[in-house]
Amino acid sequence: MIVRRAARVLGVLTLALLAGVSQSFWAPAAAAHAAVRNFTITFLRKRYHFNPETLPSLLETHPGNLGLAGSQEATYELNTAGKFIGWNFKLNVVTVPDGGSLAAAAARLLAGGPKVIISDLRPDDLLALADLPSAKDSLILDMRTTEDRLRQQECRANVFHLLPNQAMRTDAIAQYLVWKRWPRWFIIQGPTKEDAVYAADIRRSAARYGARVVAQKTYDYNPGSRRSDTGYQQIQTQMPLATEVAGDYDVIFVADETDLFGDYLPYNTYDARLVVGTQGLVASAWTPAYQEYAALQMQQRFDLFAHRGMTERDYGGWLAVRIIGNAVMRADKTAPMPMREYLRSKDFLIAGYKGQGLTFRRWDNQLRQPVLLSTPLMTVSMSPQHGFLHPGYTTDTLGFDAPETKCHF
Amino acid sequence: MPFLAMPGRRAAPLILAVVLCSFAAMARASELFVTNEVDDTVTVLNGETYKVIATIPTDQRPRGIFATPDHKYVLVCDGDSSNIDVIDAKTFKVVRRIDTGPDPETLAMSPSGDTVYVSNENNALVTVVNFATGKWITQIPVGIEPEGLGVSRHGHTVVVVSETTSMAHFIDTKTWKVVANILVDTRPRIAQYTRDYRELWVSSEVGGTVSVINPLSHQILHIIDFHIPGVDKEYIGPVGVRFTPDDKTAFVALGRANRVAVVNARTYEVEKYILVGQRPWQIAFSPHHKRLFVVNGLTNDVTIIDVSSQQAVKSVPVGRLPWGIAVIP
Numbered sequence: 001m002i003v004r005r006a007a008r009v010l011g012v013l014t015l016a017l018l019a020g021v022s023q024s025f026w027a028p029a030a031a032a033h034a035a036v037r038n039f040t041i042t043f044l045r046k047r048y049h050f051n052p053e054t055l056p057s058l059l060e061t062h063p064g065n066l067g068l069a070g071s072q073e074a075t076y077e078l079n080t081a082g083k084f085i086g087w088n089f090k091l092n093v094v095t096v097p098d099g100g101s102l103a104a105a106a107a108r109l110l111a112g113g114p115k116v117i118i119s120d121l122r123p124d125d126l127l128a129l130a131d132l133p134s135a136k137d138s139l140i141l142d143m144r145t146t147e148d149r150l151r152q153q154e155c156r157a158n159v160f161h162l163l164p165n166q167a168m169r170t171d172a173i174a175q176y177l178v179w180k181r182w183p184r185w186f187i188i189q190g191p192t193k194e195d196a197v198y199a200a201d202i203r204r205s206a207a208r209y210g211a212r213v214v215a216q217k218t219y220d221y222n223p224g225s226r227r228s229d230t231g232y233q234q235i236q237t238q239m240p241l242a243t244e245v246a247g248d249y250d251v252i253f254v255a256d257e258t259d260l261f262g263d264y265l266p267y268n269t270y271d272a273r274l275v276v277g278t279q280g281l282v283a284s285a286w287t288p289a290y291q292e293y294a295a296l297q298m299q300q301r302f303d304l305f306a307h308r309g310m311t312e313r314d315y316g317g318w319l320a321v322r323i324i325g326n327a328v329m330r331a332d333k334t335a336p337m338p339m340r341e342y343l344r345s346k347d348f349l350i351a352g353y354k355g356q357g358l359t360f361r362r363w364d365n366q367l368r369q370p371v372l373l374s375t376p377l378m379t380v381s382m383s384p385q386h387g388f389l390h391p392g393y394t395t396d397t398l399g400f401d402a403p404e405t406k407c408h409f
Numbered sequence: 410m411p412f413l414a415m416p417g418r419r420a421a422p423l424i425l426a427v428v429l430c431s432f433a434a435m436a437r438a439s440e441l442f443v444t445n446e447v448d449d450t451v452t453v454l455n456g457e458t459y460k461v462i463a464t465i466p467t468d469q470r471p472r473g474i475f476a477t478p479d480h481k482y483v484l485v486c487d488g489d490s491s492n493i494d495v496i497d498a499k500t501f502k503v504v505r506r507i508d509t510g511p512d513p514e515t516l517a518m519s520p521s522g523d524t525v526y527v528s529n530e531n532n533a534l535v536t537v538v539n540f541a542t543g544k545w546i547t548q549i550p551v552g553i554e555p556e557g558l559g560v561s562r563h564g565h566t567v568v569v570v571s572e573t574t575s576m577a578h579f580i581d582t583k584t585w586k587v588v589a590n591i592l593v594d595t596r597p598r599i600a601q602y603t604r605d606y607r608e609l610w611v612s613s614e615v616g617g618t619v620s621v622i623n624p625l626s627h628q629i630l631h632i633i634d635f636h637i638p639g640v641d642k643e644y645i646g647p648v649g650v651r652f653t654p655d656d657k658t659a660f661v662a663l664g665r666a667n668r669v670a671v672v673n674a675r676t677y678e679v680e681k682y683i684l685v686g687q688r689p690w691q692i693a694f695s696p697h698h699k700r701l702f703v704v705n706g707l708t709n710d711v712t713i714i715d716v717s718s719q720q721a722v723k724s725v726p727v728g729r730l731p732w733g734i735a736v737i738p
Binding site: 077080081084085294297300301304329330349350351355356357393394395 | 512530531533550552553554571572573574575576578587590592595596615616617641643644646665
């Protein structure tokens with residue numbers, strides 16, 4: 001069946017390749033003379049207020065083209081391929097200023113009909129975009145969010161999620177901890193709503209994989225002036241207090257989605273224990289240190305282009321454009337609705353330097369993928385871990401599987 | 410006692426070495442050259458005993474490896490050093506370095522051995538080099554992450570596959586123009602002509618298939634799929650492809666499926682899967698095609714398959730992250 005499917009797709013392509021064109025068409029230099037088809041990808045982002053002073057470490061940077069650089073690099077890559085087969089891609093970047101109206105900008109954007117939009121937006125703005133009546137038949141590729149709710153109760157049929165959500169991340173760490181035989185966890189969670197979601201995901205992961213949450217604390221850290229010359233002395237007294245619990249445990253599983261205090265935990269805990277979760281050993285789709293499965297080539301290519309390391313959000317932006325490229329050049333889908341159908345079909349597959357093709361879950365439009373476990377300098381492992389099995393895809397052992405989905409399109 | 414035992418232990422290999430040397434003078438056994446990507450070395454194995462007979466230091470990140478048609482040299486692409494190491498196949502010494510431009514991943518040669526074709530992985534180029542002078546003849550822009558190269562019978566066409574663009578590009582070696590592009594399944598790695606040059610097989614690592622292409626009409630004739638009971642589809646990553654001399658049988662290394670597929674090259678049916686080491690990529694035949702050597706990247710060894718019985722005979726250790734293999738008869 002797969003052979004037939006592929007033969008069909010390739011038949012179309014071969015026809016397209018051979019249809020009435022002279023040999024010279026295939027020479028890159030001569031491609032301009034042939035009928036080049038154009039495809040515009042809209043990259044929609046908002047400049048959110050951000051104070052770099054709130055980043056705990058001076059080493060953390062916040063480049064203005066975070067995420068966008070990934071999409072730009074991928075557009076260049078598509079055009080490298082496109083010039084051979086008569087496609088040209090353009091990235092139309094729309095930036096809503098801080099305090100500007102996302103809905104108004106989106107309405108203007110969609111006035112001409114349904115579009116293919118890469119969303120570099122926070123959850124509520126993404127939902128505002130997705131829920132516009134004029135966006136109903138558009139394709140929105142969410143390259144930024146990790147929130148569970150957007151894959152569950154608040155899922156949308158026109159939104160496809162590229163980065164692993166929170167539950168995928170806690171499952172990825174949980175599998176590794178179980179494989180390491182470190183099954184006793186102490187959860188320390190921050191004050192935000194998303195911290196509570198992440199902590200609930202940790203408990204869910206524990207139940208799934210036979211680990212135990214033996215202690216749990218909420219820590220309401222007031223950052224105050226973070227960058228002061230006596231900072232570490234404060235931290236050195238506060239963190240042991242925050243992490244003192246009765247009973248023994250193997251690791252601290254921290255739920256601090258906004259980076260308030262998690263990075264202060266390693267080496268400051270009351271007991272000599274490792275830290276995993278939103279800080280310490282973290283789960284992500286990509287880190288600038290990852291080099292397995294030919295990722296080294298991607299890292300080098302990105303560095304040549306952007307003169308910095310490739311972050312997870314850059315990877316999200318890169319994936320989004322490459323997915324669109326697949327739909328256009330491989331499946332000849334150019335309108336948003338047929339593209340959506342294609343992304344949810346068995347014909348779709350995208351390579352993302354994970355050693356296997358990545359596909360979308362039909363029940364919530366989440367990209368299924370292996371998840372990296374890493375420290376700032378090193379890749380420690382990649383989940384699913386060996387031995388965690390699934391009747392369909394082993395990557396569906398991470399996050400919300402079909403039977404547990406709360407998403408109903 | 411240990412003092413006395415020492416000379417004895419040393420003498421045995423010495424005598425053996427002398428015997429081997431004199432034997433080699435009459436008929437030197439074939440040798441296998443294996444690149445070790447993270448060791449920056451090439452391991453040389455004796456083609457009969459499979460013992461390590463030399464470890465040759467190379468430049469950085471050796472991957473693609475190719476024996477010249479006259480079997481005098483073994484050429485190694487050093488990805489992080491932007492050159493080719495030319496190894497003398499008799500002395501095992503690097504006798505020359507050829508500048509290739511950035512990140513050469515692998516290479517092929519014209520049938521005469523005059524011209525070297527190099528895939529520059531990071532630059533989306535094929536660099537064409539005069540082997541004798543080391544001078545560049547041209548550079549040809551191709552898709553992103555070019556890798557495997559196939560050369561047609563008389564060298565009129567060079568095919569290169571680009572991993573991230575997922576195409577096979579056909580280059581005319583008279584004009585150095587790309588004359589055809591075929592979109593194949595995701596992440597193509599190898600382009601291998603059948604021995605009669607009537608078909609070109611392209612393996613797609615992430616797509617999990619092999620495309621059989623008519624190299625003249627540029628049409629895909631068939632797509633070979635692999636199904637291994639108990640192995641998830643996403644672990645099946647075809648890379649290395651080799652044909653028996655009669656073109657009746659193809660061997661395809663399947664990457665993380667840890668197997669080599671035996672394919673009937675007439676019917677395209679998969680007849681057997683041979684369990685080997687972990688993540689086999691590149692494969693090569695012994696000079697008389699009695700053995701197939703399979704380079705296993707994650708277990709740091711080479712599995713030897715008996716071709717007639719289609720059985721894995723043994724595995725022998727090489728360096729770390731072994732990548733490619735060339736055989737000198």
